Amino acid sequence: MGEMESMAKVLVVTSGKGGVGKTTSTAALGAALAQAGQKVAVVDFDVGLRNLDLVMGAERRVVFDLINVVQGVAKLSQALIRDKRLETLWLLPASQTRDKDALTEEGVAGVIKDLRDKFDWVICDSPAGIERGATLAMRFADAAVIVTNPEVSSVRDSDRIIGLLDSKTEKAEKGQRIDKHVLITRYDAQRAARGEMLNIEDVLDILSTPLLGIIPESEEVLRASNLGSPITLNNATSAPARAYLDAARRLKGDDVPMSIPSDRKGLLDKLFGRRAA
Amino acid sequence: MRLHGRSLMAFVLSPTAPITDWLAALDKRSRTSPAFFVGRPIILDLAAVALNESQIGELITQLTERGVRVMALEGTEADQIGPSLPPVLKRGRQANGETVLPPSDKGVATARPRQRQEPSSLLIESPVRSGQSIIFPNGDVTVLGSVASGAEVVAGGSIHIYGALRGRAMGGSMGNARARIFCSKNEAELVSIDGYYRTAEEMDASLRSRPAQCWLENRVLAIAALD
Numbered sequence: 490m491g492e493m494e495s496m497a498k499v500l501v502v503t504s505g506k507g508g509v510g511k512t513t514s515t516a517a518l519g520a521a522l523a524q525a526g527q528k529v530a531v532v533d534f535d536v537g538l539r540n541l542d543l544v545m546g547a548e549r550r551v552v553f554d555l556i557n558v559v560q561g562v563a564k565l566s567q568a569l570i571r572d573k574r575l576e577t578l579w580l581l582p583a584s585q586t587r588d589k590d591a592l593t594e595e596g597v598a599g600v601i602k603d604l605r606d607k608f609d610w611v612i613c614d615s616p617a618g619i620e621r622g623a624t625l626a627m628r629f630a631d632a633a634v635i636v637t638n639p640e641v642s643s644v645r646d647s648d649r650i651i652g653l654l655d656s657k658t659e660k661a662e663k664g665q666r667i668d669k670h671v672l673i674t675r676y677d678a679q680r681a682a683r684g685e686m687l688n689i690e691d692v693l694d695i696l697s698t699p700l701l702g703i704i705p706e707s708e709e710v711l712r713a714s715n716l717g718s719p720i721t722l723n724n725a726t727s728a729p730a731r732a733y734l735d736a737a738r739r740l741k742g743d744d745v746p747m748s749i750p751s752d753r754k755g756l757l758d759k760l761f762g763r764r765a766a
Numbered sequence: 767m768r769l770h771g772r773s774l775m776a777f778v779l780s781p782t783a784p785i786t787d788w789l790a791a792l793d794k795r796s797r798t799s800p801a802f803f804v805g806r807p808i809i810l811d812l813a814a815v816a817l818n819e820s821q822i823g824e825l826i827t828q829l830t831e832r833g834v835r836v837m838a839l840e841g842t843e844a845d846q847i848g849p850s851l852p853p854v855l856k857r858g859r860q861a862n863g864e865t866v867l868p869p870s871d872k873g874v875a876t877a878r879p880r881q882r883q884e885p886s887s888l889l890i891e892s893p894v895r896s897g898q899s900i901i902f903p904n905g906d907v908t909v910l911g912s913v914a915s916g917a918e919v920v921a922g923g924s925i926h927i928y929g930a931l932r933g934r935a936m937g938g939s940m941g942n943a944r945a946r947i948f949c950s951k952n953e954a955e956l957v958s959i960d961g962y963y964r965t966a967e968e969m970d971a972s973l974r975s976r977p978a979q980c981w982l983e984n985r986v987l988a989i990a991a992l993d
Binding site: 645646651652695 | 892893895896897898911912914915916917929930932
């Protein structure tokens with residue numbers, strides 16, 4: 490049989506700055522795509538500081554990890570962990586005991602290639618920073634989600650990361666363009682209105698990159714994290730979950746009007762017996 | 767034309783102590799080929815000498831008097847160097863051989879000088895992102911997008927930015943006092959022409975967030991709104 494070109498899409502979730510919601514967003518987008526029937530692998534590149542297994546609720550099932558696969562100690566199929574709730578969602582965990590120097594470019598290239606053959610989406614959760622871990626997480630990506638908080642330091646770090654996406658990825662080096670999307674997380678409409686946060690227009694003006702979605706600040710996100718469940722699974726009708734579900738549909742190419750879901754409106758809708766779209 | 771991932775070839779001068787002897791040796795060499803350094807980008811490698819900021823400034827003045835324009839510093843810590851001195855380079859790579867080679871295609875975010883006969887200007891069609899540095903000693907730089915906070919554009923000639931200037935713009939870097947900087951929205955962290963600079967803090971608030979130009983007037987950096 491001739492080798493068919495894989496239609497898989499490799500997506501890196503990145504930000505430069507830490508603590509802005511990369512891992513939460515990786516889990517939520519991965520689950521949302523799997524909920525839509527796509528076959529998805531989420532890959533934790535944060536070697537040494539792994540978290541995605543916790544947020545996905547798979548921490549007690551980790552046997553092998555990305556480093557084992559990169560170094561040929563384990564097969565990919567041995568390291569992949571299938572989600573208990575969604576059968577098309579898989580996790581490739583990072584190693585907590587190693588550091589990023591254990592990742593080699595050739596090794597990562599091989600793993601990504603194998604994942605492309607098996608999945609529709611390969612979502613790489615990048616570590617913070619601009620060093621080896623982050624550059625290898627983005628290295629083979631077709632598309633990037635840049636997670637940004639509406640706050641100046643986060644926006645500047647995102648801008649830096651966009652520069653790296655445009656110069657250090659394999660696609661960029663071949664002269665091709667990597668698809669870039671900005672995902673604004675922890676957005677608080679009231680604080681933005683009071684001028685305590687950058688507003689959406691300012692963020693997009695600075696980054697001059699298209700918007701994938703706006704995730705409202707919500708305690709539901711932390712609750713889901715602590716329960717080890719992606720927010721789109723844990724509470725699919727909550728405002729942040731709806732925002733992630735919309736963002737995932739936009740990633741698939743659907744035309745979804747941009748809105749900032751709000752829990753208040755959801756509550757009103759419930760009171761009046763209506764259902765949110 | 768996209769300009770990611772280009773580099774230029776620069777000479778590296780590595781002074782050794784005592785500096786006076788080293789300058790004498792440089793003078794001796796310059797006598798045999800007087801125009802050797804003219805118009806060439808020079809990087810000053812300070813790894814072999816221990817100089818403070820004012821000593822570095824003095825050394826650069828000495829070199830300038832000899833027709834050597836220092837484009838950037840190496841082998842010293844960036845945080846010790848004030849903005850009046852050339853920027854500090856990191857991870858520069860050794861080129862093969864000691865003579866000037868054609869520009870290579872490797873490296874990041876510096877511009878590639880054109881052949882001498884061509885008009886010397888550089889057009890950047892994409893935004894200049896934080897951490898990127900566009901260095902073009904041979905003429906004007908035009909940026910169609912914005913220059914981000916933490917990014918810099920260094921030009922031997924004038925700088926034209928059609929988006930917002932949120933980072934640094936340094937015109938006339940090879941000693942051209944007639945260079946100017948234009949931007950359609952002034953949010954600059956720093957502007958400088960021929961080494962004379964002004965930081966954001968030293969700019970009048972009324973000049974912020976609007977189109978502006980900067981030029982040198984009697985060795986003072988002037989800024990005025992364009993609208």
